[in-house]
Amino acid sequence: MAADTHVLERQGSRLSYQQQGGAAPCRLRLAGLAALLAALPSGEALATTAERVFAAVSPSVVVIEAGQQQGSGVVVAARVVATNCHVISEAGQITVRRIRIGHAASLVRSDRARDVCLLEVPTLDAPSVSMRPAADLRVGATVYAVGAPQGLELSLSAGLVSQLRGSEDGPLIQTTAPVSPGSSGGGLFDERGALVGLIKFQLGRGQNLNFAVPAEWVASAVNELFAWRRCRAAPEPQCVIEEALAAARDISEQSSRSRALRDIAAAQAEAGDRQSSARTFASALATAREIADPRDRPWALRDIAMVQARAGDFPGAIGTSREIVDPDLQSWALRDIAKAQAQAGDIPGAIATARGIADPYFRSWAFSSIAEAQAEAGDRQSSARTFASALASALEIIDPGLRSRALRDIAAAQAEAGDRQSSARTFASALATAREIADPSERSGALRDIAEAQARAGDRQSSARTFASALASALEIPVPIIRFLALLNIAEAQARAGDRQSSARTFASVLASAREIVDPGWRPWVLRNIAAAQAGAGDFPGAIGTSREITDPSERSWALRDIAAVQARAGNIPGATATAHGIANPYHRSLALRDIAAAQARAGDFPGAVATAREIPNPNYQSEALRNIAEALARAGDGRSALEVIDAVSSPAARAHSLAQVASALASARQESSNTR
Numbered sequence: 210m211a212a213d214t215h216v217l218e219r220q221g222s223r224l225s226y227q228q229q230g231g232a233a234p235c236r237l238r239l240a241g242l243a244a245l246l247a248a249l250p251s252g253e254a255l256a257t258t259a260e261r262v263f264a265a266v267s268p269s270v271v272v273i274e275a276g277q278q279q280g281s282g283v284v285v286a287a288r289v290v291a292t293n294c295h296v297i298s299e300a301g302q303i304t305v306r307r308i309r310i311g312h313a314a315s316l317v318r319s320d321r322a323r324d325v326c327l328l329e330v331p332t333l334d335a336p337s338v339s340m341r342p343a344a345d346l347r348v349g350a351t352v353y354a355v356g357a358p359q360g361l362e363l364s365l366s367a368g369l370v371s372q373l374r375g376s377e378d379g380p381l382i383q384t385t386a387p388v389s390p391g392s393s394g395g396g397l398f399d400e401r402g403a404l405v406g407l408i409k410f411q412l413g414r415g416q417n418l419n420f421a422v423p424a425e426w427v428a429s430a431v432n433e434l435f436a437w438r439r440c441r442a443a444p445e446p447q448c449v450i451e452e453a454l455a456a457a458r459d460i461s462e463q464s465s466r467s468r469a470l471r472d473i474a475a476a477q478a479e480a481g482d483r484q485s486s487a488r489t490f491a492s493a494l495a496t497a498r499e500i501a502d503p504r505d506r507p508w509a510l511r512d513i514a515m516v517q518a519r520a521g522d523f524p525g526a527i528g529t530s531r532e533i534v535d536p537d538l539q540s541w542a543l544r545d546i547a548k549a550q551a552q553a554g555d556i557p558g559a560i561a562t563a564r565g566i567a568d569p570y571f572r573s574w575a576f577s578s579i580a581e582a583q584a585e586a587g588d589r590q591s592s593a594r595t596f597a598s599a600l601a602s603a604l605e606i607i608d609p610g611l612r613s614r615a616l617r618d619i620a621a622a623q624a625e626a627g628d629r630q631s632s633a634r635t636f637a638s639a640l641a642t643a644r645e646i647a648d649p650s651e652r653s654g655a656l657r658d659i660a661e662a663q664a665r666a667g668d669r670q671s672s673a674r675t676f677a678s679a680l681a682s683a684l685e686i687p688v689p690i691i692r693f694l695a696l697l698n699i700a701e702a703q704a705r706a707g708d709r710q711s712s713a714r715t716f717a718s719v720l721a722s723a724r725e726i727v728d729p730g731w732r733p734w735v736l737r738n739i740a741a742a743q744a745g746a747g748d749f750p751g752a753i754g755t756s757r758e759i760t761d762p763s764e765r766s767w768a769l770r771d772i773a774a775v776q777a778r779a780g781n782i783p784g785a786t787a788t789a790h791g792i793a794n795p796y797h798r799s800l801a802l803r804d805i806a807a808a809q810a811r812a813g814d815f816p817g818a819v820a821t822a823r824e825i826p827n828p829n830y831q832s833e834a835l836r837n838i839a840e841a842l843a844r845a846g847d848g849r850s851a852l853e854v855i856d857a858v859s860s861p862a863a864r865a866h867s868l869a870q871v872a873s874a875l876a877s878a879r880q881e882s883s884n885t886r
Contacts, residue, residue: 230594236314250809258400260351263365263400269338270358272306273314273328280358281395282328282406283427289434291427292394294319294326304363305330305771318434319861323426324409327434338396343382343423344483354386354408354419356395361781366393368417377607379425382406385417397421402709442854446480446876453868454489459861467496467509471516476872478520487494490525492516498532498566507535518549523558540568540682547575551582560595568655573602573615577622584626590647592626596753613642617662624666633671636663640675651693653682657702664706676703676711680718691730695720704746712746733761737768744775747783756865766794773801777808799827810841817855830862839867843874851875 217466269284273292280296282305290305296301303314305328320326346352350370358364368386388408397406406421440448451475461464467587470493477486487841497509498694510533515527534538544567550559556579563575576599583592596619603615616639616753646652676699683695687750698721703712719742723735736759743752752772759765769792776785782805789801794799802825811820815838822834835858842851851871858864 216432233334242552246511253455258351259353259365259367262398262400262402263355264394266338266355266398266404267363269336269469270355270360270363271333271335272360274304274306274311275299276301278597279357279360279391279407280393283394283396283407284333284337285327285340285404285427285431286337286434288333289317289331289337289431290314290328290330291407291430292326292328293324293422294321295324295408295441296394297328303328305333307335309335318430318437320426320430320455321461322604324422325426325430327430327862333782338398338404339402340424340428340731341399341401342425343373343379343405344425345397346373346382347403348372351400352386352405353398354384354388354392354395355398356392357409358389358392360391363680368419371417374420378429382421382423384419384421386419387417388419410514431487440851441852444852444875446476446872446879447482449848449852449875450476450480450874451870453865456861456865456868460865462862463496463500464505464863465508467493468512469862469869470496471513471870472866472869475516475520476646476869476876478522479873480876486520487522487525489521494529507538511538511542515545518546521549521553523550527562527676533678536567537571537686540566544571544575544578548578551579554586556583556591563598569605572700573599573606576602577619581622581626582670584628589628593628593631596623596626596628596631607644609642610651610655613639613646614658616642616839617659621662621666632666633668636666636668636671640678644678649682649685650691650695653679653686654698656682657699661706662700664708669708672706673708676706676708679750680715684820689722689725690735693719693726693735694738696722697738701742701745709746716746718743731766733759737764737771739769745771749776749781753788762793765881766792766797770797770801774804777805780808780812782809782812782814782817796828799825799830803830803834807837810838813845815842816852827862828860832858832860832867836863836867837872840870840874843871846878848875
C-alpha cells in the first residue's frame with residue numbers, strides 16, 4: 210500500500226486539503242482562512258508601526274568611527290552615547306557621526322564584561338531614547354534594529370524576539386531582526402520606540418541568530434556615570450570605592466585584577482566598612498587562585514595576606530597565608546602578619562603567629578618587630594624576653610651571611626627600643642658572624658651594612674671601625690670590576706652615614722680601582738656608577754661632567770636619570786627638570802620625570818607635578834605619576850582635584866589602584882580630622 214501524502218489543491222473558490230491514499234477530502238472555506246488572517250497584524254499596520262518607531266528613534270542613532278573599526282551607537286542621555294566596547298577597543302581617537310557631521314568623543318564609562326561602553330560627545334545635540342527592561346519582553350514580540358550596517362547610516366530592520374537567554378540582571382536578547390557588521394552598538398527597539406537592547410553580534414553559521422545586550426545593562430552604566438559625576442563634585446570614600454570597583458571589573462589579567470581588588474578591600478577597611486572589605490578580599494583571593502602562572506600565584510596570595518593584616522583582618526590573613534605553597538613566601542607573609550598584630554596591640558596573637566613561622570630568618574624578624582612594639586608600649590621586661598627569642602631564632606640560621614643580617618637587624622631594633630647595651634652585644638655577634646663569610650665581596654657587603662646600621666644607632670666610633678673592616682675586605686676582591694663596585698657601595702654608605710670625609714677618601718680608591726678596569730666595554734658602566742655616586746654625594750656638576758664622558762647612549766641616559774632623581778629628592782626641581790630634558794632615551798626620561806613629579810607633589814606643588822606628569826612619554830609611568838599626585842591631593846584634603854587628576858588615567862588597572870589609594874587617603878584624612886576635633 211502506498212504511503213499517505215498530503216496536498217493542498219485549488220477547487221473552484223475553495224482550498225481542498227486532501228489526504229491521498231484513500232482518505233476522504235477535508236475542505237477549508239476561504240472565509241475561514243480570511244478570519245484567521247484578520248487576527249494577524251496587517252502589512253499596513255506593521256509598516257505604520259515601523260515608520261513610527263523609525264521616526265521616533267532615528268534622531269538618536271549615530272555612527273561610531275574608531276580607527277579602522279566602524280559601528281553604531283544610541284544617545285542614552287544628554288551628550289552621552291552607548292555602544293559596544295568591542296566597537297572602540299582598538300581606537301586611539303573616536304568620532305561620532307550623525308547626519309554626516311562628525312563629533313569628537315571620549316570614553317567615560319566601560320563595562321567590558323557586558324560589552325557596554327558610554328561615550329561623552331560634548332558637541333552632539335540629539336535627543337536621548339527611553340529605555341525598557343529587556344526582561345519585560347516576551348518571545349514572539351516584534352522588535353526593530355536601527356544602526357549602520359556596513360556603514361549605511363540609519364538602516365532599519367524588523368524581526369521577532371526569538372528567545373531571552375536569561376540572566377538575573379537582564380537577559381541576552383536573541384532576535385531575528387537582520388543585522389550586519391557595523392550594526393554593533395546600534396539600538397534594538399520595541400514597538401513603542403523604547404530601547405530594549407544594544408545589537409551585539411550575530412552567529413555567522415546560523416540564520417537569523419542575532420543577539421543584543423539588554424537595556425538593563427545600559428541603564429546600569431548610565432547610572433554609574435551619573436553617580437561618578439556626583440562623586441566628583443562632592444568626593445566621599447564610599448563613592449570613590451564604587452568607582453574603583455567599576456574600574457577593576459574591566460581588568461582582564463588576573464594578577465592585575467587581584468591587586469586592584471586587594472587595594473580596594475584595604476580602602477573599604479580604612480573607611481570602616483569591614484563587611485564589604487571582607488567580600489572584596491574574598492573576590493581578590495578567588496581571582497588570585499585563577500592566576501595561570503604558578504610562579505605568580507604565591508606572590509599574589511602573599512600580598513593579599515599582608516594587606517589583610519594591615520587592614521586588621523588577622524584571621525583572614527592567616528587563612529590566606531596557609532594557601533601559599535612557597536615556604537619562603539609563606540614565612541614572609543606570616544612575619545608581616547605578626548608585625549601588624551603587634552602594632553595593633555595583639556601581642557599574644559603576634560607571638561603565636563611568629564612561633565608558627567618555619568624559616569628562622571623570618572621568625573627572627575617577626576620576634577624583633579614584636580619586641581619593638583612591646584618596648585614602645587613601655588613593657589621593657591617582655592620586650593627583652595621577645596628579643597631573646599629573636600636572637601635564638603637568628604642563631605638557627607646556617608648561612609653566615611643571612612645570620613649576620615638577622616643579627617644586625619635585631620641590634621638595630623634593640624637600639625631603637627633604647628637598649629643600647631644589648632644592641633652593642635648583638636652588633637658584636639653580627640660582626641663576628643660577618644667575618645666568617647669566606648667570599649670577600651659578600652663579607653665586605655655584610656660589614657658595610659653593619660657599619661651603616663651602627664651609625665644610624667648613634668655609635669659612630671664602632672661604625673668607623675666596621676667601615677674600615679669592610680674596606681679591607683673589599684681590597685681583597687681579585688676581580689677589578691667587582692672590587693670597584695664594592696668600594697663604590699662603601700663610599701655611598703659612608704656618605705649616607707654622614708661621614709663625608711671618609712667617603713671622599715674611599716671615593717679616591719674607587720677612581721683608582723676604575724683605572725684598573727682595562728676592558729673598554731665596561732667603561733660606560735663604570736662611569737655611570739661614578740656619576741650616580743657623585744650625585745648621591747651632592748656633587749651635581751661633577752656627576753653631569755662624568756655623564757658627558759659616557760659614550761654609550763643607554764648608559765648615559767641611565768646616568769642622567771639617576772642624577773635627576775637625586776636632584777629631585779634634594780628639592781632642586783629646576784636642575785632635575787633640566788637634567789631630565791637632556792635624556793635621549795624615552796624610558797629613562799619617563800622615570801626621571803616620574804620622580805620629579807613625585808617630588809613636586811610632596812612639596813605641595815600640585816600644578817607643577819601634573820604638568821611634569823603630562824610630559825612623561827611612557828603611559829605606565831605617567832599613570833603612576835598621576836596616581837601619586839592624586840593620592841597626595843587626597844591626603845591634603847583636596848578630593849575634587851584628586852579625582853580630576855585620576856580622570857586622566859585611562860588604564861583600568863591603574864585607575865582602580867589610583868581610586869583605591871585616593872579613597873584610603875580620604876578616609877584617613879577624615880579620621881584624622883575627627884580625631885583633632
